[in-house]
Amino acid sequence: MTGDDRTEKDRQLDAARVDQRGSFLTTDQGIPVDDTDNSLKAGERGPTLMEDFHFREKITHFDHERIPERVVHARGAGAYGFFEPYDDSLASLTRAEFLSTPGLRTPVFVRFSTVAGSRGSSDTVRDVRGFATKFYTRQGNFDLVGNNMPVFFIQDAVKFPDFVHAVKPEPHNEIPQASSAHDTLWDFVQLQPETTHMMMWLMSDRALPRSFRMMQGFGVHTFRLVDAGGRGTFVKFHWKPKLGTHSLVWDETQKVAGKDPDFNRRDLWEAIEGGAFPEYELGLQLVPEEDEHAFDFDLLDATKIIPEEQVPVRPVGRLVLNRNPDNFFAETEQIAFHLANVVPGIDFTNDPLLQGRLFSYLDTQLIRLGGPNFPQIPVNRPIAEVHDHHRDGYHQMLINKGRAAYHPNSLDGGMPEPAGEAAYTHYQERVDGHKIRKRSESFGDHYGQATLFWNSMADWEREHIIAAFRFELGKVDARHIREGVVHNLNEVDHDLAVSVAEGIGVDAPGQPLTANHGRSSPALSMDHEPADTV
Ligand code: HEM
Numbered sequence: 424m425t426g427d428d429r430t431e432k433d434r435q436l437d438a439a440r441v442d443q444r445g446s447f448l449t450t451d452q453g454i455p456v457d458d459t460d461n462s463l464k465a466g467e468r469g470p471t472l473m474e475d476f477h478f479r480e481k482i483t484h485f486d487h488e489r490i491p492e493r494v495v496h497a498r499g500a501g502a503y504g505f506f507e508p509y510d511d512s513l514a515s516l517t518r519a520e521f522l523s524t525p526g527l528r529t530p531v532f533v534r535f536s537t538v539a540g541s542r543g544s545s546d547t548v549r550d551v552r553g554f555a556t557k558f559y560t561r562q563g564n565f566d567l568v569g570n571n572m573p574v575f576f577i578q579d580a581v582k583f584p585d586f587v588h589a590v591k592p593e594p595h596n597e598i599p600q601a602s603s604a605h606d607t608l609w610d611f612v613q614l615q616p617e618t619t620h621m622m623m624w625l626m627s628d629r630a631l632p633r634s635f636r637m638m639q640g641f642g643v644h645t646f647r648l649v650d651a652g653g654r655g656t657f658v659k660f661h662w663k664p665k666l667g668t669h670s671l672v673w674d675e676t677q678k679v680a681g682k683d684p685d686f687n688r689r690d691l692w693e694a695i696e697g698g699a700f701p702e703y704e705l706g707l708q709l710v711p712e713e714d715e716h717a718f719d720f721d722l723l724d725a726t727k728i729i730p731e732e733q734v735p736v737r738p739v740g741r742l743v744l745n746r747n748p749d750n751f752f753a754e755t756e757q758i759a760f761h762l763a764n765v766v767p768g769i770d771f772t773n774d775p776l777l778q779g780r781l782f783s784y785l786d787t788q789l790i791r792l793g794g795p796n797f798p799q800i801p802v803n804r805p806i807a808e809v810h811d812h813h814r815d816g817y818h819q820m821l822i823n824k825g826r827a828a829y830h831p832n833s834l835d836g837g838m839p840e841p842a843g844e845a846a847y848t849h850y851q852e853r854v855d856g857h858k859i860r861k862r863s864e865s866f867g868d869h870y871g872q873a874t875l876f877w878n879s880m881a882d883w884e885r886e887h888i889i890a891a892f893r894f895e896l897g898k899v900d901a902r903h904i905r906e907g908v909v910h911n912l913n914e915v916d917h918d919l920a921v922s923v924a925e926g927i928g929v930d931a932p933g934q935p936l937t938a939n940h941g942r943s944s945p946a947l948s949m950d951h952e953p954a955d956t957v
Contacts, residue, residue, distance in 0.1 A: 580779015
């Protein structure tokens with residue numbers, strides 16, 4: 424990156440950067456140290472002395488170096504860059520100026536991740552990939568916390584702990600690490616048919632990205648853009664890589680995992696070091712509020728896409744990643760994305776998966792990053808000014824001046840006051856209803872879009888999907904689980920179910936209960952951009 428490309432975020436980070444090259448060694452208190460190879464002893468061969476403060480400090484710091492890894496998406500790689508909108512055409516739909524101010528380069532940090540494996544697991548496993556972007560906008564931080572697949576496994580966040588417990592290694596022996604081939608995952612899948620559409624994506628080559636530079640990203644949920652007058656427009660966010668979408672094949676992933684477990688992270692790092700900056704186009708699917716019920720699925724259901732035939736993706740800007748972090752832990756590990764980080768002009772919907780995420784991320788970060796002051800960590804700090812009445816807590820790094828940390832107060836003239844017109848205002852959606860614990864019937868079709876996905880696949884893509892089901896299910900011990908999955912697949916496509924059944928030693932199913940949705944595939948264009956296998 425040249426000096427001219429430095430963003431406001433880069434300049435802000437300068438204050439936290441430390442370059443110790445050429446310096447002499449000190450303790451954390453700044454006391455020069457003459458020997459860090461030998462502890463202080465009573466005699467050459469005597470016991471180490473408690474008073475050796477350098478020894479104690481060095482060991483104590485080391486003993487406390489680890490923080491909990493993320494409960495999901497533990498393994499990741501990240502980079503800085505910028506986002507730039509193409510024009511001002513979104514100005515009439517949203518107050519978010521980073522989306523509609525031509526020439527405005529908003530600094531970003533993007534973290535790509537796998538989901539199930541631990542921090543030290545391999546890159547090229549069959550898994551969903553996270554694609555999380557923090558936009559450091561002048562109106563505050565906006566986090567687009569997405570995945571490389573446009574749908575999700577479950578419809579309601581209350582199922583997330585169940586789902587993740589099923590996906591993660593089994594609790595008695597912690598096997599298998601980062602693999603979809605085990606009984607608990609497939610047990611959950613067969614008992615929870617809402618997973619079917621996402622499982623089709625997971626068994627496809629989309630789950631084996633060749634490179635983070637060649638991977639799509641999706642916000643998954645339906646969000647809202649809100650204009651200056653308070654009018655809302657539903658929106659789905661899409662990232663499209665300039666290099667195209669490319670996958671590895673299964674056999675390659677196995678070999679690569681052995682030879683270079685850091686394959687994807689190394690590729691990202693080296694591309695950026697070499698000046699081949701990864702680039703992605705942001706596209707939006709926009710649906711006017713009045714069309715909320717115009718589809719044969721519910722916009723609030725995260726197991727559904729909006730077919731691009733019905734709502735095309737409108738390109739609105741580009742994202743360029745052009746700088747590697749200086750320190751993996753300080754930046755990639757300590758970055759904290761949160762769906763609730765929205766700026767004026769972007770709002771939520773009542774998608775029950777989205778709503779639950781609004782609680783979960785902050786909650787987990789309070790323990791992962793040690794208390795409520797993690798927004799002060801350099802990588803998390805907004806470039807927008809921060810003024811609040813929050814005080815104290817572990818790791819408080821700021822020295823707030825003045826007497827009064829409450830509102831209203833009549834003592835400190837300069838205390839932060841509500842922001843007026845610049846403030847975030849929530850979309851004024853009318854809400855009423857009975858308190859009920861029930862899934863909406865509009866979320867009821869679990870197979871239609873899975874069939875649409877299957878119908879949009881080329882023959883070789885179908886072969887890969889069948890092979891994946893056979894491999895993964897072939898490792899499932901419990902026969903009734905294998906049968907249960909085949910039963911669900913039969914509702915997607917009869918031939919698919921028969922092919923999978925043949926490969927995993929269970930009886931081929933009869934014709935499905937419901938006529939296979941078998942819409943003779945107006946192929947989804949999003950799906951149809953083939954995941955080229957290189
Ligand atoms: C982490 C995406 C659903 C809880 C992440 C990350 C991504 C992501 C990309 C990694 C962020 C990073 O790089 O630091 C998604 C998507 C979802 C989804 C696209 C569905 C559409 C959920 C749900 C919950 C949840 C339903 C809980 C109710 C978490 C937690 C973390 C996480 C606790 C770890 C955060 C941290 O420790 O910083 N998710 N997620 N996610 N997600 Fe989700």
